[in-house]
Amino acid sequence: MDGSSELKKTPLHALNVSLGGRMVPFAGYDMPVQYPAGVMKEHLHTRAAAGLFDVSHMGQVTVRARSGDNTDAARALETLVPVDIVGLAEGRQRYALFTNDEGGIRDDLMIANRGDHFYVVVNAACKDADFAYMQEKIGDICELTLHDDRALVALQGPHAEAVLAELWGDVSAMRFMDVRACDLHDAHCIVSRSGYTGEDGFEISIPADLAETVCRRLLDHPDVLPIGLGARDSLRLEAGLCLYGNDIDTVTTPVEAGLEWAIQKVRRTGGERAGGFPGAGVILDQLENGAARRRVGLRAEGRAPVRADAVLATDPEGQDIVGTVTSGGFGPTIDGPVAMGYVAGKATAPGTHLYAGVRGKFLPVTVVAMPFVKNTFKR
Amino acid sequence: MLKFTEEHEWLKIENGVATVGITTHAAEQLGDLVFVELPEVGATFSKGGDAATVESVKAASDVYCPLDGEIVEINEAITADPSLVNSDPQGAGWFFKLKLANAADAESLMDEAAYKELVG
Structure with a gap:
């Protein structure tokens, strides 16, 4: 089945095509996997200058307390995530996880405190299920709106701040995970200093009808190239960041995934608001x-x-299987293969030598700390 | 004699030995190659067997043996520098030389005009 007629288009689809994007189906959308520069150049350019990514397929949701008290929305969100939302200051954003009753992960997301409401960004493939889930669980307390009327782009790389400063001078005052409203070229935007590449950069929510105008202004800058999903994946892999559906899913827990840092003390055993999220029993015990x-x-x-689904063994014959690769590929900045996967406790120490099954052979690999490429966030 | 397969390989056949590579179209579709694994000299393959593997940043793909035969030479230059396949796929980026089990088999493959029609 071709199915292309059923694929959804982002507000930037026409721009992506006009820039020479090679379009592929992704999470129900017709998305650019690469532009004419190619995955390798796009990846390296993002780490050296700046890259612009269309991530409008992701779900943007506003969460507004029906009482008008934003703390009620924070408390409602805390019933879904093991994260400190009540303590999240206005104008700040946090990484969060929707957990399930078994301690697994339904989705990973960003939650920003916008003062009178919370602004949530979820994965494209999960957004309809996430929205229905939020409606069911907290819809009585919060008014929820899924914003298909907004585009979302990421501007990433060491030159991102200088590029965005040409449209909005105040950008340099933002630090990592700050969120601000601003007008870019007369479009009312929401900007966060965050991303999925390990580089400094911004994620910008733009009204759909003005998204192409704003993006063309950003692309006019000689330091900016459009970047496709291919380089987006290799950049996040080098940054050691999880891809939902590959590295985390409904049967991996936050502790297994090494995401303990996302669970603040206040939600842990002994904390003021310990537990109270799905799967708390399993997750608090694992913590x-x-x-x-x-x-x-x-x-x-x-x-x-070494790619996803390769088995990991302690011996070159592949007799003693201790795990599986969940993401892997070539890291252009590392200039070599990089991968991540799950291994049994005995094999988790950095420096452990393992063997990965690739096309019938077992190739030597070494357990290493992540990220593979040092992040450059402006904290 | 230059021939092409539906799997986007080219064969330059001289005296019963085919020099085999992937087409310009295939190289463009695969994108920047980062790894190439070639067969061993002396290995024999049937038509359609997995003779080589190419990997881009994103994915691995098999290169099939275009006809029955024996590998008599491999191009180590592309394992040392896989980008040669992208920069000169139908020249310096050749993969291997295949001594055809039956030289007449090549008659069944496409000529250049037919291949161009296939890829548009």
Whole structure:
């Protein structure tokens, strides 16, 4: 089945096509996997200058307390995520996880405190399910709106601040995970200093009808190239960031995934608002006692990429299987293969030598700390 | 004699030995290659067997043996520098030389005009 006629288009679809994007189906959308520069150049350009990504397929949701008291919305969100939302200051954003009753992860998301409401960004493939879930669980307390009327773009890389400053001078006052409203070229936008590449950068929500105008202004800058999903994936992999559906899913817990940092003390055992989220029993226990397996970084010794679903063994014959690769490929900045996967407790220490099954052979890999490329966030 | 397959390989056949590579169209579709694995000299393959593997940043793809035969030479230059396949796919980016089990088999493959029609 071709299915292309059923694919949805982002507000930037025409621009993506006009820029020479090679379009592929992704999470129900017709999205650019790469532009004429190609994945390698797009990746390296983002780390050296600035890249612009269309991520409008992701779900943007506003969460507004029916009482008018934003703390009620914060308390409602805390019933869904193991994250401190009540303590999230106005103008700040946090990484969060929708957990399930088994301690697994329904989705990962960003939550921003916008003063009189919360602004939430969820994954494209999960957004309809997430929205229905939020409606069911907190719809009585909060008014929820899914904003298909807004585009979302990411401007990432060391030159991102200078590029955005040409449209909005106040940008340099923002630090990592700050969120501000601003007018870019007369479009009322929401800007956060965040991203999915490990680089400094911004994510910008733009009204759909003005999105192409704003993006063309950003692309006019000689330092900015459009970047497709291919480089988006290799950039996030080098940054050690999870891809929902690959590295985290409904049967991986936040502790197994190494995402303990997303669970603040106030939500942990002994904290003022400990527990109270789905799967708290499992997750709080794992925070105290550890999990039987854990997500680790992997570097191959050769040049052959080790990709998702490769099995990991302690011996070169592949007899003693201890885990599986969940994401892997070639890291253009590392100039070599990089991967991540889950391994049993005995094999999680950095420096552990393992063997990955690739096309019938077992190739030597080493467990390493992530990220593979040092992040450059402006904290 | 230059021939092409539906799997986007080219074969330059001289005296019963085919020099085999992937077409310009295939190289463009695959994007920047980062790894190439070639067969061993002396290996024999049937038509359609997995003779080589190419990997881009994003994905791995098989290169099939276009006809029955034996590998008599491989191009180590592309394992050392896979980008050669992108920069010169139908020249310096060749993969291997295949001694055809039956030289007449090549007659069934496409000529250049037919291949151009296939890829548009």
